Amino acid sequence: MNTDKQQVHDFWNEASCGEDLYLPGLDREAYEAQARKRYELEPYILEFAGFDRARGMQVLEIGVGLGADHQRFSQAGADLTGIDLTERAVEHTARRLAAFGLSSKLAVGDAERLEFSDESFDCVYSWGVLHHSPNTPKAVSEVWRILRRGGRASVMIYHKWSLVGFMLWIRYALLGLRPWLSLSDLYARYLESPGTKAYSIAEARRLFSHFSEVSICTVLTHGDLLESMAGQRHQGALLSLARNIWPRALIKRHLSRTGPVHAN
Ligand SMILES: C[S@@+](CC[C@H](N)C(=O)[O-])C[C@H]1O[C@@H](n2cnc3c(N)ncnc32)[C@H](O)[C@@H]1O
Numbered sequence: 330m331n332t333d334k335q336q337v338h339d340f341w342n343e344a345s346c347g348e349d350l351y352l353p354g355l356d357r358e359a360y361e362a363q364a365r366k367r368y369e370l371e372p373y374i375l376e377f378a379g380f381d382r383a384r385g386m387q388v389l390e391i392g393v394g395l396g397a398d399h400q401r402f403s404q405a406g407a408d409l410t411g412i413d414l415t416e417r418a419v420e421h422t423a424r425r426l427a428a429f430g431l432s433s434k435l436a437v438g439d440a441e442r443l444e445f446s447d448e449s450f451d452c453v454y455s456w457g458v459l460h461h462s463p464n465t466p467k468a469v470s471e472v473w474r475i476l477r478r479g480g481r482a483s484v485m486i487y488h489k490w491s492l493v494g495f496m497l498w499i500r501y502a503l504l505g506l507r508p509w510l511s512l513s514d515l516y517a518r519y520l521e522s523p524g525t526k527a528y529s530i531a532e533a534r535r536l537f538s539h540f541s542e543v544s545i546c547t548v549l550t551h552g553d554l555l556e557s558m559a560g561q562r563h564q565g566a567l568l569s570l571a572r573n574i575w576p577r578a579l580i581k582r583h584l585s586r587t588g589p590v591h592a593n
Contacts (some may be wrong), residue, residue, distance in 0.1 A: 392458025
């Protein structure tokens with residue numbers, strides 16, 4: 330593993346996504362509580378992932394994290410495979426599925442070098458993962474390679490022009506007296522794992538340009554609306570203050586087209 334990817338691995342192997350904030354234990358109840366919170370904060374995942382359409386399909390999830398979506402695919406009757414760069418996420422997901430009497434072919438694996446033959450899945454699903462991998466275009470071309478012609482990839486990546494980006498700029502560029510820092514620098518240094526990227530719609534379209542059909546939409550997230558803990562890296566008095574004064578109603582009315590890019 331090269332240094333950049335090792336850093337991504339080490340970041341997510343310290344705590345899987347949402348583990349510190351929303352996973353109260355390691356048993357069935359704890360995983361259930363985390364999933365409840367996940368779909369309360371991000372209800373749009375349910376439609377985007379299309380769990381109900383997965384019965385009998387060969388599905389690969391890339392970047393399983395704590396495994397809530399993986400559980401849904403398994404419960405829906407998918408012929409399921411899941412990978413994650415980290416041992417921790419694979420352990421969580423295996424433990425979660427076992428607690429519910431479910432199964433999947435789970436392994437540690439790298440989105441940039443998928444160990445599957447060409448055209449071997451009907452559906453590839455990846456929520457909030459590929460923008461963390463150092464060579465995102467390579468990961469996207471791997472998704473295309475292993476997808477059957479006529480198959481579907483549902484991929485969520487971060488949107489560059491988001492309120493989260495604006496908040497990072499206020500906190501680290503403006504208040505950090507480094508207003509020259511670009512949004513790309515800010516996402517890479519301060520959002521989550523080192524090197525995280527975010528895309529404009531045009532950039533996302535270019536990234537997926539070898540797919541025969543691409544539809545992209547953006548949503549306002551709980552992060553943009555400060556409706557949740559902002560993430561495992563972000564805490565403090567300034568954030569608490571912002572959470573109290575954040576004009577959510579105004580944002581929802583006028584800025585409903587910022588947030589992560591979903592391409593499928
Ligand atoms: C923000 S978390 C998202 C996890 C899960 N999909 C979710 O929505 O909670 C990012 C995940 O991507 C994984 N990841 C990052 N780079 C990866 C790569 N190259 N291959 C596979 N997984 C990767 C990380 O280990 C981490 O579990």
